Amino acid sequence: MKVVIVDYGMGNVRSVASALKFLNVDSIISSEEKDLNKADKLILPGVGAFGSAMEMVKARGLDVALCEQVIQRKKPVLGICLGMQLLGVSSDEGGGTEGLGFVDGCVGIFNDEYVIIPHIGFNQVTPKSSSRLYRGMGHSLDFYFVHSHKMDSNSDIGQSYCDYNGNFVASFERDNIAGTQFHPELSKTNGLDVLKNFLELF
C-alpha cells in the first residue's frame, strides 16, 4: 500500500510519518502530482491558519490535484487537524476563506468567552455507532487536541462529537473522505488504532 502524506508546507508531516512507521507502514511525504497519482491513500495533515494553508495548497496546485484524486478517483483521504478543516466548505478565520469543499462543514472559532483557546490536551470523543474510524474501539475515547477553530455541520457527514463547552465535530467519515480534528499521531494507542482503521477500512 502506498501512503502519501501531502506536504503543503505547514505542520506535522514528520510526526504523522513516524506514527505510520509504528504500524509498519512506509509513507512518503510529497506535494508532487506524480506521487499523488500513484498513492493508494492520502493523509492531509496541518497546523496553522486556514487562510495561509489554503494559499499554500493552491500555490502548489494541490486543490486541483486533490480534487482529481479524492473526488474523481475516489481515493481515501484522511485530513488531520487543520487538514481536516481544509476538507470543509469554508472557514471564518481571517475574514472568511473557501476550503476544498469535499464535505459540508464550516469552520469557526470557539467564540464563547469562557472557553480557553486553543482547546488543548486529551479530551473524550463519543464515536458514532456505525463508525469505521473507531471500529473495534470503546465508547468513549481519549484523543489529543490542539486547535482554536472547530467544525460544525448540519448535514450527515458521519460525524462523531467531542464536548468542549458544547459539541463540535471531532471527526467525520463519508465514503472515501475522513477527517479528525484531533491528532491521531499524538494520541497514543487510540490514535494508532484510528490510523490503522483508516488504512484498513477506507
Next chain:
Amino acid sequence: MNKKEVFWCKSCLNMSTRNRISFDEKGNCNACQWRDEKQSMDWRPRQKELVDLLDKFRSTNGNFDCIVPVSGGKDGSYVAHQLKHKYGMNPLTITVKPALSLEIGDQNLSNFIQSGFNHIHISCNPLVLDRLNKYGFIEKGFPYYGWLIAITTAVIKMAVNFKIPLIFYGENGEVEYGGCTQNKDKGLYDLEYMKRVYLEGGHDKVLDRIKADSDISDADLSFFQFPEQEILAEVGVSFTHWSYYESWDSYRNYVVAKEKCGLIEKDEGNSDTFTNFAQNDQALYSLHAYLMYLKFGFGRATQDAGIEIRRGAMTRDQAINLVKMYDNAYPEELIETFTTYYQMTNDEFDAVLDKYANKNLFEKRGRVWLPKFDVAQDFSYEEFL
C-alpha cells in the same frame, strides 16, 4: 547601568533569559535549530559510537555494566529496554524516591520492574532530604534541590560501589529544550559538567548550610555527597545521554515502553500542564515551575508549548495565548502543602518568592508578582548593577 535586551525565540517561545541558551542570527534558539538539524543529519556515525562504547563496557562476568536512572515513565524505561534487549547490556536501573510524590507513577514503576529489570529503590533519610529541599528552596530557589542532589550523588555512589563504569541519562535537556550546547557533539561528559549544569553550582553552599545544623552529621549526608575523586577515578565513571546517539522522540519512547515495559495509559482527561497544575510525579514541581517563572519570566506553559511547537502540533500564536494564561498562575491550591512541608509561615514562604522574583521583569501587586512585559513582545530594561 547596563541595557539588557529581553527577547523570545522566533520559532518557539524560549526566552533570552534562559540559562545558557543561544540564538542564531535569525533569532531561533538552539533547541529549534537542533530540531531542524536532527531531522536531516546522518545518525549512523553516532550509532557506531554507541556500539563501540557498549562493546567497550559490556560485561562478560555477570556484573552490571551500566546504570539507567528510571522513574517508571516512558523515557528511562525506553533507554533501559534498548540497552538490555537491543544491545545486550546488563543495566542496573535506579530510582531515588522524591518528597511529596504523588504516587501516579508508582504502578508504572512496579510494572517496569516486573517486565524484567534489576532495580534499586533509594530512599534517602527523609528528615535530611526534607531539610535539604528547604535549604535549596531558600538558598537557591530550587524547591527540591535535595532530591536533585541525590539523583546525581546517590546514583554515582551506586556506580562506584558496584563498579559500574557508565551512567545513561535520557535526553540532554540543554540541547533538546534550550541551554548549553557545549556537549552537543560530544557523547561522554564528566562530573564537573554535571555539577555545573544539573546542580547549577551551589551544591556545596547548600550542604554547608545543613552541616552547620547541630543535629546533622556527615553520616546523614552520605547519599548527598560525591564520592572522593580518587575513588571515582578508580572506577572511571562516565556519563552520557541516549539522545546523543539516537534522535530523541518521546512518542517512540512511549510506544516501546507501553508495549515492552508495562507502561499504563492514564485517563488523560485532566492531566496535562495546561489544564491542571497539581498533576505530576511530585507536588514540588509546580513550585519549581513557578519559581522559574519569577526568576526568568517563563514557566511550565512556555516549556511545554515549546515542545508542542517543535513537534509541529501547535502554532506560536496558539502558544502565546496559553503562556499568557498559565505561566503567571500562582499555585494557590498547593501553597498550604508547601508551607506545611517546609514548616514555614506564609510570610516566610512569600519572602523566599520575593527574594527570587526578578525585579526587572516583575512588580508586586498585593501578594502576587505581575509581569511588566507582554509575552513575545521584545523589550529592554536598564539594569542597575
